[in-house]
Amino acid sequence: MLAQMMVAENIAFYLIAAMMVFAAVRVVTARNIVHSALYLVLVLAGVAALYILLAAEFIAISQVLVYIGAIIVLFLFGIMLTRAPMGPMYDTDNEQRAVGAAIAALLLGVMGYSLWRGFRDVQFVDLQVQTTNDVANSVFSTYVLPFEIISVVLLAALIGAIVLARRD
């Protein structure tokens, strides 16, 4: 029974992972900027699915609400307000493409090697559901000061964004 569960989890993981990698590559290579934003939705939904797989319910819900609900809409507003061409553009990438790809591949090589060396056979042992209740207890006891600070940061950033973006 447990072994079957593990197989199902693995199949789910690899399906989601394949979708996410494809969508992430399309985000950085798509010629059409609106398509880029919509592929980003796929990546973010995949991340939320991974959180469910890791039994982290609250963070998965926050991911859907904050990223897919709010941040993507902000991006689409940004695209509309800067009057990006709706069709494909042919100068979306600069001349550093080859260098950028080389740096990304090098970074992936270094990270992959060290991850492989460091965590080769590390398994998840009896994954427990981390409930919203636990998150709330932790945020409002141990991490209450960082939580308050982050609220002020968010407020300051939003006021700053309004001040920057308004016409006067």
Next chain:
Amino acid sequence: MLLNQFLFLAAILFCTGVYGVLARRNGVMVLMSVELMLNAVNINLVAFGAYRHDITGQVFALFVIAIAAAEVGVGLALVLMLYRNRRSIDVDDVDLMKG
């Protein structure tokens, strides 16, 4: 499931984001690539939290989500200012301070 599955996926997402930041011209596209990188970090935090049975990973991922929201708000406002002043959001055109 292996812990490494999640860590490798996060590494791939992060490197895709790095490529996007380096190679894209459009300011909004650069911000999208930064989002990819932040999400990769979040996957790592939640995966390690689940592995160690520690709630701290989730709390930090929550903080990263809040910071990402602030970053996108300010970033898009800056891109909008750039568009109003220069009629273009090509980040390679912003080279006034280049020596």
